[in-house]
Amino acid sequence: MxxxxxxxxxxxxxxxxxxxxAGVGYEVDVPMSTFYQLPALNQNITLLIHHVVREDAQLLYGFYTDLERQWFRQLLKITGVxxxxxxxxxxxxxxxxxHRAILTQxxxxxxxxxxxGKKTAERLMLELKQSVAKFAESMASPAVFTPSVKDEVVEALLALGYQEREATKVIEQVNDIATVEEGIRAALKLLMRTGGAR
Known part of the structure; x- marks a missing residue:
């Protein structure tokens, strides 16, 4: 993926x-929040991607921030979205x-x-309400990692068999890490010390 x-x-x-x-053109759909921040044509760009594989197509959705991509993925979990x-x-x-609209309903x-429409809005409010606390934490506290590094470390821990809860918890305890490799090493060391099970 x-x-x-x-x-x-x-x-x-x-x-x-x-x-x-590298000579291959990738078509990527982006929200306007990302579109407005695009550089000029023929300039370098880095996007976080949500990759959808269907029988008839492979679709790429791009985001400048990990928080945007998280919300996008959360929205996709809602019936009819x-x-x-x-x-x-x-x-x-x-x-x-x-986030504010959901909090204030x-x-x-x-x-x-x-x-x-009204029914879809009500469904969004109901189903996203439980996710608000998690995202509020992400927006309120300064990130220790850049979003992409933090995200990659968590994904690596999940691939190694750790639960999302313990992977997310341990990542908040790791400070001053610049690369994914350093983050994985530090997180694994903490998990071993606290007895995190695979």
Whole structure:
């Protein structure tokens, strides 16, 4: 699965862009929050990717921040919400605005987004309410890692068989780590010390 793309921005047709990576052009759909931050054409770009594999297609969705990608993935878990609507939500509201709308149960703000009617807004409010605390923590506390490094370390721990809860918990205890390799080593050392089981 593709988790990140780094290359040259060669085309922009909202909401889709094309990134040239070693001569291969990757079509990536992005929310407007990411689109507005794009560099000029023929400049370097790095995006975090959500990769969808279907029988008839492979689709790439790109984000500048890990928090955007987390919200996108959370939206996809909701019944009736596909990638197109999830992108629309993140294009209509910033992550902070979406978070605030859910906390205050502001259905009206959500219904202003194309494709989101009253019933869909109510479903989003209900199903996302439990996720708000987790994301509030992410936004309130300064990140120890850059988002991509932190995300990659957690994914590596999950691949090694650790539970998401213990992987997320231990990552918050690791300080001053610059690379994924250092992060994995430090996290494993802590997990061994605390008796984290695979």
């Amino acid at each position: 593709i988790g990140r793309l780094q290359g040259i921005l060669i085309e922009t047709k909202p909401p889709q862009i094309m990134v040239d990576v 596909g990638p197109k609507l999830a992108l629309s939500v993140l294009s209509g509201l910033s992550v902070e605005e979406l 502001d259905h009206v703000k959500l219904t202003h987004i194309p494709g989101v």
